[in-house]
Amino acid sequence: MIVVQQGIPQPEPVSPYLKVRRKKRLSTDEYVAEILAGNRVVLSQAITLIESKASKDIVIANQIIEKCMLNSGNSIRLGITGVPGAGKSTFIEAFGKYLTSIGKKLAVLAVDPSSERSKGSILGDKTRMEELAVDSNAFIRPSPSGLTLGGVARKTQETIILCEAAGFDVIIIETVGVGQSETVVKSMVDFFLLLMLSGAGDELQGIKRGIMEMADALIITKADGDNIARATAAKALYKSALQLFPKNENNWDVPVDTCSVFLKDSVENIWNIISEFEKQTKENGFFNKHRAEQSIKTFYDWINDLLKESFYSNKKNETKINKLLPQIRAGKVSPYHAGIELVKRHQTK
Numbered sequence: 461m462i463v464v465q466q467g468i469p470q471p472e473p474v475s476p477y478l479k480v481r482r483k484k485r486l487s488t489d490e491y492v493a494e495i496l497a498g499n500r501v502v503l504s505q506a507i508t509l510i511e512s513k514a515s516k517d518i519v520i521a522n523q524i525i526e527k528c529m530l531n532s533g534n535s536i537r538l539g540i541t542g543v544p545g546a547g548k549s550t551f552i553e554a555f556g557k558y559l560t561s562i563g564k565k566l567a568v569l570a571v572d573p574s575s576e577r578s579k580g581s582i583l584g585d586k587t588r589m590e591e592l593a594v595d596s597n598a599f600i601r602p603s604p605s606g607l608t609l610g611g612v613a614r615k616t617q618e619t620i621i622l623c624e625a626a627g628f629d630v631i632i633i634e635t636v637g638v639g640q641s642e643t644v645v646k647s648m649v650d651f652f653l654l655l656m657l658s659g660a661g662d663e664l665q666g667i668k669r670g671i672m673e674m675a676d677a678l679i680i681t682k683a684d685g686d687n688i689a690r691a692t693a694a695k696a697l698y699k700s701a702l703q704l705f706p707k708n709e710n711n712w713d714v715p716v717d718t719c720s721v722f723l724k725d726s727v728e729n730i731w732n733i734i735s736e737f738e739k740q741t742k743e744n745g746f747f748n749k750h751r752a753e754q755s756i757k758t759f760y761d762w763i764n765d766l767l768k769e770s771f772y773s774n775k776k777n778e779t780k781i782n783k784l785l786p787q788i789r790a791g792k793v794s795p796y797h798a799g800i801e802l803v804k805r806h807q808t809k
Contacts, residue, residue, distance in 0.1 A: 486502065486505075488520055488523040488524055488527065489527075491505075491520075491524050492524060492527045492528060492625075495524070495528060495622060495625050496528075496531060496625055496626070496627075498626055498627050499626075500599055503599070503622060503623070503626050504601065506521070506524050506622055507603075507615075507619050509521040509524070510524075510525070510615040510618045510619060510622070511603065511615050515773075521618070524622070525618050525622070528621050528622055528625035529621055529625075531624070531625040532622075532624035532625050533624060533751070534624060534629065535620075535623075535624045535628060535630060535631050536629070536630055536631070536650055536651065536734065536738055537620060537631045537633070537648065537649040537650045537651070538630065538631065538632045538633070538649055538650070538651050538652075538653060538734065539632075539635065539645040539646065539648065539649035539652045539653065540552060540632055540633065540635070540653045541634075541635040541645060541652075541653075541654060541655070541671070542654060542655030542656060542657075543655070543656060543657055545657050546655040546681050546682075547655070547657075547681050547682060547721070548634055548655055549570075549589055549634065550721055551655060551679075551681055551719070551721055552568060552570075552589065552592070552632060553589040553590075553591060553592045553721075554721035554722075554727050555632075556568060556589070556592045556595070556598055556632070557591060557592060557595065558724065558727045558728060558731065559630055559731065560592075560595050560597040560598055562731075563597075564629055564630050565597050565598075565599075565627055565628045565630070566592075566595075566597060566598045566628060566630045566631075566632065567598075567599045567600075567623040567626075567630070567631050568592070568598065568599070568600045568601070568634060569601050569603065569616055569619055569620070569631065569632065569634070570600060570601065570602045570603070570634040571602075571603055571616070571633070571634060571635055599623065599626075601619065601623075603616070603619070616633060616648060617648055617754075617758055617761075620633075620648070631649075633645055633648060633649060646674045647753075647754060647757050648754065650741075650747065650750065651676045651677070651734050651737055651738070652674055652675050652676045652677075653676065653677050653679065653730075653734075654671060654672065654677070654678045654679070655679050655681050656678060656679065656680050656681065656694065656698070657680070657681060657682065658680050658682070658683075658687065658691040658693065658694035672701070672702070672705070673705050673706075675714060676737055677714060677715050677716075677717070677730070677734075677737075678698055678702070678714065678715070678717075679716075679717055679718070679719045679730060680694045680695050680698070680716070680717070680718045681718075681719055681721075682720065683718035683719055683720045684720035684722055684723070688718075691718045692718065695716050695717065695718055698716045699716045702714055702716065710740075710741050710744070710746040710750075711740075711744060712737060712740060712741065715733055717729065717730070771806055774806065777802065777806055780802060781802070784798045784802070
């Protein structure tokens with residue numbers, strides 16, 4: 461015979477006044493006020509809203525961005541990329557610690573590669589930047605790259621606006637790595653820093669020419685110990701290569717230098733390069749011109765996103781696509797013809 465036990469009685473709550481409540485969502489004005497006050501918890505929540513694809517989140521996220529724009533634009537935006545093994549995260553931690561030591565408030569938007577199979581990301585930048593992660597003047601936000609071209613998170617541009625509104629005066633975008641589409645980060649930042657690794661074979665084969673042409677500085681990392689001679693040789697090699705490239709529109713002579721994260725003077729030198737770039741380009745008008753071009757690109761990107769969202773959220777289009785896919789797989793319908801007809805139908809509605 462089976463006997464069912466009564467079990468252990470549930471204890472009374474620690475406080476009789478303690479009740480479990482659902483977290484109340486903040487209003488748009490409350491989000492903005494907390495962001496402007498430097499509340500990092502609310503800043504993180506707002507960034508999550510921006511990255512969300514839920515329609516209700518998109519509405520409030522757009523409102524937050526619009527109101528925060530009035531308090532944005534007062535930072536230097538840095539893009540950092542490099543070949544695998546160049547030590548991007550290690551460099552950013554050392555560089556970030558230097559910046560906070562001189563009174564700068566730093567936001568690092570670290571973009572992690574997403575799996576094509578699972579669509580997930582490790583998002584391990586806070587573990588790779590342990591000291592910077594606990595720095596009171598630093599904010600690290602890892603985000604999945606998703607399917608966005610260039611390894612840049614889907615809403616990185618909007619995240620920059622929120623971080624600037626929150627009072628961060630240096631914004632770093634750490635990209636996934638070097639690739640042909642990686643140059644998209646150039647359109648988001650003021651200064652594009654390229655990290656290279658010496659002693660790994662033919663250095664000039666380690667990177668695409670297009671990215672070298674867009675770089676505002678090229679830094680050979682890990683220039684310490686037994687690697688100093690190789691780093692110095694790589695520096696000379698890259699200097700010679702850059703002389704073959706056309707002059708930049710901003711009239712900036714791209715410097716090539718070495719760096720060791722263990723030497724403060726080495727890291728400080730890179731900040732001096734960036735500061736000189738900012739000063740020169742503001743004086744010759746390129747800085748503001750480039751920022752204006754970024755706004756125009758954002759305008760077109762936003763239109764593309766809205767049109768794409770409008771098309772794929774249409775239930776009739778979804779139904780038609782599901783009917784067309786088997787025909788396309790079977791070779792009964794051309795994918796080009798099917799696409800043209802589907803877009804035409806959507807445009808006539």
